[in-house]
């Protein structure tokens with residue numbers, strides 16, 4: 001797998017959001033350090049996901065930034081994205097690996113050491129671990145696991161751990177100290193008054 005960026009921006013496609021403007025602003029600051037994960041609402045059509053992924057890929061290409069597609073691996077393949085991300089309601093990790101082939105980047109959600117190790121054993125290249133803190137971006141999540149939960153998972157695997165859920169620049173140092181390799185965010189960038197500045201602050205915290 002090519003080296004994974006440490007800052008993952010997940011697209012915010014909730015009504016009233018402007019994901020492409022936010023992606024543009026983040027890319028201009030983070031460039032090749034950014035991974036953009038295209039995540040659409042469950043109610044979105046495959047065509048909508050495909051169109052957004054194509055547009056995100058076109059924005060990423062000049063910067064050499066990677067684009068991953070959440071859940072819909074056929075969309076990832078169709079647009080020639082770097083890979084995809086799956087969780088408990090998506091294809092099992094082993095099946096996702098078969099779909100993506102041996103070289104695609106495959107992320108899996110893991111909240112505990114055992115599921116983390118199992119996901120890596122069957123083909124995950126990185127793990128999304130959380131929710132680290134409370135978040136209003138996604139409902140129905142279990143209680144936050146905090147840096148201690150990240151530490152438990154990162155100690156059980158030898159792939160990059162990407163901390164997710166309520167991540168802010170101020171919370172990055174504790175997550176890195178707990179063994180996280182990077183972070184994934186929605187609100188910290190998409191909800192910021194100045195997404196470029198928020199990106200710079202997150203990058204600064206990640207590279208301290």
Ligand SMILES: Cc1ncc(COP(=O)(O)OP(=O)(O)O)c(N)n1
Pocket residue numbers: 008010037039070071085086087088089090107108109127128129138162164184
């Ligand atoms: C980096 C990262 N980590 C976790 C998730 C969550 O994936 P999942 O559990 O499948 O939930 P949805 O995002 O599909 O609602 C993620 N997308 N990215």
Ligand SMILES: Cc1nc(C(=O)O)sc1CCOP(=O)(O)O
Pocket residue numbers: 010109129130131132134135136137138141164165166167184185186187188
């Ligand atoms: C999509 C998603 N998955 C999570 C998980 O813990 O699996 S938390 C989350 C939302 C992250 O958004 P924000 O950065 O605004 O908290």
Ligand SMILES: [Mg+2]
Pocket residue numbers: 070071085086087088089090
């Ligand atoms: Mg999913």
